Amino acid sequence: MNKALQLFLGAAFLAMPAFAQQVEPLDATVVEKIRQEGLKNSQVMDIAFYLTDVNGPRLSGSTGLAKANQWTKDKLTSWGLKNAVIEPWGTFGKGWDVEKSYLALTKPYYQPMIGSPKAWTPSTNGPVKAQVMLVKATKEEDLAQYAGKLKGKVVMMEVTNPIKTTFTADASRYTDEQLQKMAEPVQPTAGRTPMTDEQRAAMQARRALVAKMSEMFLQEGAVAMFSGRSGSHGTYFTSNGASYAMDAKPVLPEFEMAQEDLARMSRLLAAGIPVEVELESKTRFLTDDQQGYNVIAEIPGTDKKLKSEIVMLGGHIDSWHAATGATDNAAGVAVMMEAVRIIKALNLQPKRTIRIALWGGEEQGLHGSRGYAKKHLGDPATMKLLPEHAKIAAYYNLDNGSGKIRGIYTQGNEAVAPLFTEWLKPFHDLGATTVTNRNTGGTDHLSFDGLGLPGFQFIQDGLEYNTRTHHTNMDTYDRLQAEDLKQASVIVASFVYQSATRKDKLPRKALPAVKPQS
Amino acid sequence: MNKALQLFLGAAFLAMPAFAQQVEPLDATVVEKIRQEGLKNSQVMDIAFYLTDVNGPRLSGSTGLAKANQWTKDKLTSWGLKNAVIEPWGTFGKGWDVEKSYLALTKPYYQPMIGSPKAWTPSTNGPVKAQVMLVKATKEEDLAQYAGKLKGKVVMMEVTNPIKTTFTADASRYTDEQLQKMAEPVQPTAGRTPMTDEQRAAMQARRALVAKMSEMFLQEGAVAMFSGRSGSHGTYFTSNGASYAMDAKPVLPEFEMAQEDLARMSRLLAAGIPVEVELESKTRFLTDDQQGYNVIAEIPGTDKKLKSEIVMLGGHIDSWHAATGATDNAAGVAVMMEAVRIIKALNLQPKRTIRIALWGGEEQGLHGSRGYAKKHLGDPATMKLLPEHAKIAAYYNLDNGSGKIRGIYTQGNEAVAPLFTEWLKPFHDLGATTVTNRNTGGTDHLSFDGLGLPGFQFIQDGLEYNTRTHHTNMDTYDRLQAEDLKQASVIVASFVYQSATRKDKLPRKALPAVKPQS
Known part of the structure; x- marks a missing residue:
């Protein structure tokens, strides 16, 4: 290697300090346990059954969403999660x-x-x-x-x-x-x-x-x-x-x-x-309570120093009303809940706190996650940040239907690409291989990304999402693919556990500039 | 070639006299006229619109079927067809x-x-x-x-x-x-x-x-x-x-x-x-009139000697009730009606009489065509034949949805294969190429075939017939493919016209044996 190139590479690394992070592999023993629990003892279809068939539609502000919030909170608590709460994110309007x-x-x-x-x-x-x-x-x-x-x-x-x-x-x-x-x-x-x-x-x-x-x-x-x-x-x-x-x-x-x-x-x-x-x-019309809500629960971290840091995972729990919102987004909720169930069931001891968030009001404009971010993390309009902003290690979202995970979007956060590439390796046999630095939009990871936090959405197989299920009267339990959802649960559990256990929080992009008021 | 083989082949030809028939090509001028009228001035989608959207379901015995019978009779009459009649085929039951x-x-x-x-x-x-x-x-x-x-x-x-x-x-x-x-x-x-x-x-x-x-x-x-x-x-x-x-x-x-x-x-x-x-x-329930009906109409033949002979074409007009029976079988009815409209509009002068039959009660067991055959042609149980049996030159049926014609089944009548092969030639460019000696079943040509008469059903592209439309609540006008139906109309018109104009009636298979009473 010649001197000029060496100098150039050195400068490049300085400009991208994240690349210098240690790229640790996933703990093979933990991955194997997660696979066993998630593929053999899965509850993901049971969770989805309750969210769809039993609960029914979950339109923002509806009786159905209120029921589902209560059920998920109780379910998460029953698995031993702590601090479960149905937390208002702000004013929604009429149910x-x-x-x-x-x-x-x-x-x-x-x-x-x-x-x-x-x-x-x-x-x-x-x-x-x-x-x-x-x-x-x-x-x-x-x-x-x-x-x-x-x-x-x-x-x-x-x-x-x-x-x-x-x-x-x-x-x-x-x-x-x-x-x-x-x-x-x-x-x-x-x-x-x-x-x-x-x-x-x-x-x-x-x-x-x-x-x-x-x-x-x-x-x-x-x-x-x-x-x-x-x-x-x-x-x-x-x-x-x-x-x-x-x-x-x-x-x-x-x-x-x-x-x-x-x-x-x-x-x-x-x-x-x-x-x-x-x-x-x-x-x-339901006008007694005009607030919107998210369901939040935690697996507290076990490391004295790191437990104040938080790895989040979530997906929106609200749906449209003409079906039971199976692929949009009971699937995502069931996978995220199953991921924390797996971690609890295995009694894994994450160093950081793992926090699951089931967002309301997503279909009307990511209201739940935006309200949450504004309340806890900072205001994207002013980029005035709150103390907890510094504590967020990562946020993982799932909201593209019932298809299995094929990879992950870094949202242009190139520094995390080597980590994710490494973390996907134990799941190549399940079809999850791809890390793309592209952006994907339209759902709740944007509420984190917009504050410069490492918020990610997975790449999922499309299945019938765009043709038959997304926002249709046919978004029913029948559309859910059990094997796909099990695969996704296992991968999410691994990513979340690893994010909660590794030495550093996930690398971040630069803070977004304050947008001029329009 | 050795002597023994020659003798064998000679015997074979004697046993299959139909092969010796003249294989005449279609009249190119007439075909071109039919193509112009059927592809440029088509009314097939208008006919289908009335049968489906305007008329509605046509369940055997229902008000809808009675309306459709009247409408088709009037329509055929309006085009100049003669002897149009809504003819009872026997007792059906309750509407x-x-x-x-x-x-x-x-x-x-x-x-x-x-x-x-x-x-x-x-x-x-x-x-x-x-x-x-x-x-x-x-x-x-x-x-x-x-x-x-x-x-x-x-x-x-x-x-x-x-x-x-x-x-x-x-x-x-x-x-x-x-x-x-x-x-x-x-x-x-x-x-x-x-x-x-x-x-x-x-x-x-x-x-x-x-x-x-x-x-x-x-x-x-x-x-x-x-x-x-x-x-x-x-x-x-x-x-x-x-x-x-x-x-x-x-x-x-x-x-x-x-x-x-x-x-x-x-x-x-x-x-x-x-x-x-x-x-x-x-x-x-409608019990006043328990009869079932077919709609029959004719283009009388113009040849003094041959006009007593009859080329028939048809399809069933009854449907199931949860949609408007577009592909099963407004499509077939519309194509058959359009075929006679083309022949009338062009003022073609068929030597034989062309008779269109729109059958009732097909969905309950080919009742309409069986009743018609028994009344006019003979009894398949006894093989006692009526005089008109001798007069039937051919019967063409269409009842496999909205797909264009890709060929025709001879029903094992190998002697017609060379004719059909020749007659399809001008339509190779429209995708109709195939003559198969195989049988196809399930619809009204069987009522003719069962009496040893040359009754045929065309090969059609399946489209969504088996997955979405056949007997479903989604068998609606939306499923009809205009270009396919135009193509089919033109081919049927040509086949019918040629059958009504050629020297001989179409070759027949041997009369079926009388089936032992079970």
Whole structure:
């Protein structure tokens, strides 16, 4: 090696002190124990069964979420975790439960239809029988023609995206090639292409039109709205039809429906054939407690000096309402709970404290983890940090469905890559091989990452997540893959235990700059 | 070539006189006209729209089927077809309509469920709220434990076949290799492996158990039954839950349901967690007219001598009730209607009479075509033939969904193979290439084939037929592939026109032997 190169490398190492960290392997004996417990005595499917089938939907603010919070807190306590608490993260708004949902076509003939109320929409005035009116509008002016014509009607927009028969499978796993590509170095900021100004303007115009329409339909005395986005074969995607804020604007009752039912009505109405429906939505708003909650519990650290430091793991426990949120995200919750169960069951003695967090309000904007971070760690708006910020060794998140772990995203934290590469080695035989410095977004590790803390989300096989389960009425227990969830539990338990036992906290990226107030 | 072989071949040719028939090509000018009309001015999707979206389900004996019969008769007449008639084929039994269907889980939490009443099941006693009871029984003795426990309950069997996530696409087309394999010579009798005695005994035992259970549940005062066979993601398969015979045994109201909903209740009950449901089924029996009907219409032949001979084409117009029977078999009806529309629109002058038949009662056992054959052509039990038997030049059927035509089955009629091979040539570019001497079953060409008449069904791409549409609640207009149906219309029109214009009727197989009475 020549002198110049040596000097260069030395300088490079100085600039990246984290690379100099010791890359310790996982303790093979512990890994073997974790594998035995997690693969042979797994409770992950039982946990998932209670969260989904037994508990039901867990929409933020709903009775179902409150029940699930209580159940998980009790369960974690029963395993010997300490300091279990259902902790408020701040103000959420109104809770909302569905008490009845009925939808049928009655003209030109009778047929039951598949759908359910959009979240936070009000009840119909009991059972309603009404004609459906098709509204075609691409700009506000198009709405004028409907003035005076909507009273007593159910309103829907024309369906302009017919279902396409696909010749590719709904479910898939990552191929070796895809994983290799994912591991290739890219700029840490790479990810979604940002919107162009034009796209942003178009989106804002669409939103403004939708808002205008909602207002008009309500004023004109329509009785309900039908809507839908995509999905097929009885699968539909769900979301909210109104704000959960206490001062939310009033809206009409609105149903999200199977595209087959919606498209049929659209075709009939476009052909001038009258459509009549029967429907009933009975929903209930819960306003007594407007707070949102996270469930927190700990396995206290055993090292006098290190036990004040914290390795966190978590995933959001809230879900959408039209199914039981199995892959989004009972799967993640069950895996994280199973991971701490394994550590407790084996009586492993982590030096640092392990803290599990089951977040609320994720679906409405990572509210639970953001509220938690702000309360305990610091404010990302000002980068004013709280003392506990210094104590967080790592945060691991799981929220991409039921697929097994294929690797981990470092979120551009290149210094942890050698550690993770080493820690994945005992799990290569289970398909977990890949460390990518890329970012992944959309879930609760961002609340840590945004404060410069080492927060990570695992790479998971997609399975049917994007096609069938994520936010759909078909996100049920049936979609959960037992072997995948067992594998994930074992890997998470190992990563968490290692993070709680190694000499140093995990390396951090530089603190993010304070963002200018917009 | 040696003398012995020559003699053998000579004898073989004598035994198969049809091979000596002239193999005429299709008239290129006519084919081009048919392609232009069928691919550019197609009405096949409009016809299908009326049969499905506008008309609705067409269960045998239902109001929907009666409407569809009238509409198709009128439509065929409007195109200039003659002798259009809604012709009774014999006694069917009771008609049945659904007037309301509502299903929801109410405990342990509220969630609407996907399902509908099984055909020919009675109404519930208005809206019912009831507990669900899981019955586990593999033999009659297992039922004793439920005596006295079913009053007021909804009863369901344990779901023992959990949904498996598949990594293959729902929809597919035949590959060249598959088509080649299909064209390879096999014994004409090859097809499904017949049941072993053991399998038959097991099936009979299962049926006997189901019958015994139905009887017991009714006697014990259960209020309804839940059932389901397969399907996933909101797609479920439908059938009948009772006989349509006038003297059918009484049964309970019964719902066929999405496997996700059924499996959830099964898991909850198996874990000892009470399940309560809300349901309502309102069905109506139609007993005024117990006859079944076919729709028949003709394009009269123009050749003085040949016009008494008949080329038939058809498909069944009845469907199951939980969707609009788009691929089973509005697709086949629309293609056959479009084929005669093309021939009329082009003012082609077929020498023989072309007769379209839209069969009723196919789903309950090819009743419509069998009744028609018995009335007009002969009795397959005695092989006593009627005069019109001699006049049938060919029958073409379409009933395998929305997939384009990839070829045709000769049903072991090897003498037509050279003709069909020639007639497919102008459609190789559209993917129709294959003639197979194999049999295909399950639909109305068998009513002709069983009388030794040349009755054929086309080979069609399967698309989603077996996975998503055949007899499911998702057999809707959305599943229809316009380009496939246009292609099929053009090929059928050409085959029918050629069959109606060539010198001879199509070659026939030997008359079947009279089957011994069982």
